[in-house]
Amino acid sequence: MEVAGSPGAAEPGEIRALKQCLLRRNHSREQYGVAACCLEELRNKACDILAIDKSLAPVTLVLAEDGTIVDDDDYFLCLPANTKFVALAGNEKWAYNNSDGGTAWIAQESTDRDETDSGAGLKWKNIARQLKEDLSSIILLSEEDLQMLIDVPCSELAEELRQSRVAVQGLQNTLQQVLDQREEARQSRQLLQLYLQALEKEGSVLSKQQESGDGFSDERDAVDSGIRESASEIALSRRVLMALKEKPAPELSLSNQDLELVAKADPEALAVALNWDIKKTETIQQACDRELGLRLEQVQSLHSLRSLSARRNPLPGEAQNPKRAKRDLT
Template sequence: MEVSWGASGPEPGDNQALKPCLLRRNHSREQYGVAASCLEDLRSKAYDILAMDKSLAPITLVLAEDGTIVDDDDYFLCLPSNTKFVALAGNEKWAYNNSDGGTAWLSQESVDVDETDSGAELKWRNVARQLKEDLSSIVLLSEEDLQVLIDVPCADLAQELGQSCVTVQGLQNTLQQVLDQREEARQSRQLLELYLQALEKEGSILSKQQESQAGLGDGGDAVDTGLSREPSSEIALSSQILTVLKEKPAPELSLSSQDLELVTKEDPKALAVALHWDVKKTETVQQACEQELSLRLQQVQSLHSLRSISARRDSLPGEQQNPKRARQEPA
């Protein structure tokens, strides 16, 4: 992006707060402290402080750490104090310099970036240099960065890090383990989320059925007032539910929550006739079904509480969301 020399903007003499900045030329080790009120002010001072030929105008100001072109005064004002800038003149291109993100200058040969390098190679080299400075930064790398280092040929990475191939191979194995652990943690969270959603849906269905049964019960009482009630042999249970009740030693564990509710709502005498059981045995089974249904409802409530706690924890600041799903090597 080209910036016209003499473009309109706040005058350097305007009464504005001065922002301290660090300024240098491309491929240079010398940087200068500058206080500027706006971008135009910083450009103007760059010509004088860096002894740049004004015939090379316009110059471009970029962030030293990643080459981002800064061409907006509002964005400039949002940058923190002592932000590092590189002044590019003419057709110059920003080149990565390890000193921009670290604490020590490297030799010029290791800093210069060959223009023939591909973007992918530049990326893994930058990540490798970050890892070389501080090995503990592994925990801060994104899954994409981890995968980049894993995919790099062992010999190339060993040369970049100045280590043996055996050491680098162990490092890549460690990076793969970190990547696998993150993937397993994400899958576990997804499974738990799906499980909680299923339980919530089932709890909603049970709640609606209870309301419906309560409404039918009230209506039946109003209609049947004064009428004698005799147990009917007709029941609403399906043949599948009856088969489970007959054949399973603990049928309450084999029935869904909806089926359990249907069993508990049936008249014991009518159910006993359908199952060819005595009333006492039928009531015992119904009590077991009612206890199991109550236990499941308690589990739903507990899991809802767990979900709320997990949601609050995930909403805490500082957690990065991601990222592209990492590729895993086949086992």
């Protein structure tokens, strides 16, 4: 059976299932069957059915079996159908009634005892009964509830569940395994989070290093000038630069490749590297360019002479053009 829009329970349009319950007053054997979708609705119906004066508020609902205070909707929804409730008005205290089935806890020895502490101390019995009805509800138990059942003495839990101590010991071992698995899962999630954070941090560091490397990959120290130079200018470092600065005619001591690099170098960058002015730098570049041109001309001339000599002096063994013999007319 379902109801929509129960007072004090569900939001407008929300549908909740009704739970059948049994209500009675304290020290009374007369019980009333009611159905409610939430704890507040059950409390309101208790006031109406049991004729409780609302001036005696607050009205407290407790389990008739052991006096556990029920003040949470989630706990109420976990209780089985036809659970017996006792409505306490004002400062009334729950008292044992043998009509509750003979399994109730003994009545409080002192009326000043804190009911909240009593309910918390017997909470494990409600959880145990829940497991007895449906063992699969283990997955719904919180870690606190699991630990509570594990800590209960085996003999007491066996008595509550009406099982042998061996079976209950196995149940507690299973509960411990579930608790351990949850702890392992939590630690695994934490380790995974730390691993992902480390990867993210490492990626950030590598990215910065790559950016830094890209920024300085084209730079070199040209006499501590720190000027960015091209690949050809980097080739001029040290040996070539020292030759340009120290030799009276450096173009004569440099190789063809070095001459080409000097001639093609950026005048401003080369001037800074040599600590010269632009005019002096351009002069030495022009000298290197002329020297390179002279060397190329010499090479070309040498190749021409070799070709001419090869045509005039064939190698031994090469076939000679036979001369045409004169016809002997005699």
